[in-house]
Amino acid sequence: MKVVSTRGTGPVALSAAIAKGQAPDGGLFMPQEIPVQTGPWGDSLAEQATNAMAPFFAGDALASDLQDIVRDSLSFQAPTKWLDEHTGLLELFWGPTAAFKDFGARFLANCLSRLFGPQDQHTVLVATSGDTGAAVAAAFHRRPGFRVVVLYPDNRVSARQAHQLGAFGDNVTTYRVDGTFDDCQRLVKSAFADPALTEAHGLVSANSISLGRLLPQMSYYVHAALTAREAGRPTPNFVIPTGNLGNAFACLLARESGLPIGKVVLASNDNRVIPDYLQTGRYEPRDSVATLANAMDVGAPSNLERLRHLFAKPADVVRAQWVDDDTIRATIGTTFERTGEIICPHTACAMTVRQRLQNGDEPADREGDWIVVATAHAAKFADVVEPLIGQEIEVPSSLRELLDRPAHASPLSPTLDALAAALR
């Protein structure tokens, strides 16, 4: 299948779009049409992921590698745990860095390894608000032909996120930038806009607008929906913690592709650009504000452009609500008391929205099965979560391994000159 830009140029091959990241006209790449499928899907996450993505890769240079790419990338579980009769928790944190970004980052890395020759040298330059940088670093760590340069805002990620970001070493270099996430992102953008710098270092983007990250994120929705059907459950609805809208957009793609997925409701934090847009129809990007759910601190959600491209009336296909920090804290506490489940601040946004719907006035929202998407392991945010639940959180082994290593991040001032020197 070919892909086009949301701003009109194209078509180009899917693998060319994956290699490039962003469309040259400034838009985002989109499949030319969404294939509608009926199965058979297979039983495992890997089989279902391969089948769901196969029509998107049909005719592409990577088509014959798809099965191997999936096998090498999606080699961990994504279980749905039922907390009560009608509330499920889709756990997306069993990858190497304990957040859902591992699915997309590993798939992208395995695509790029096959697209670029091993003798080429590339630099993956990535700005992170916390989770992306670690997932990308883990995905490219010790991968021949690549080095990774990670920029994160100093003092604005959790202690464990900071340790994780600096713990890779080898071909990964980490900088703590004296500024905000927006400063980090601006630096990365200006580096990519500089042809000399891009050429000299073979700069490659791994940011969340890449189709190489978006498409594999359909996998766990496919798996969750088919597993529910297999168990004789009704078609599940999903509540998804949302920042740049990449994760949730993959769910909408899976639904458009024919998967048994019901309603999709987005949960934002205090950065309420998406809920406001869906309510008023006016898109008003703004500066991000810092919240407890830091990976969702986004003031200009990039994938909104895809939503507006695919759907004439986005408000007809998806809804959104926002959740403030006090409510995040309260929900982490009450969820633990009620179910014994320890959730991260991002997941708490979605859990809050699920509870509002369950207790709301709309019969259609009170009924049915709802799956809350758990985007990160709570142990990554122990500094916030442990005081709220009054106990220590058991750390998953993958995260433990990183936390046991020494970590190092060099300071960087937020200027292109400083970044250019660092790249040299």
Ligand SMILES: *Cc1c(COP(=O)(O)O)cnc(C)c1O
């Ligand atoms: C990145 C991230 C999000 C937001 O996902 P988007 O695809 O940007 O909407 C939510 N929760 C966690 C833990 C994340 O790392």
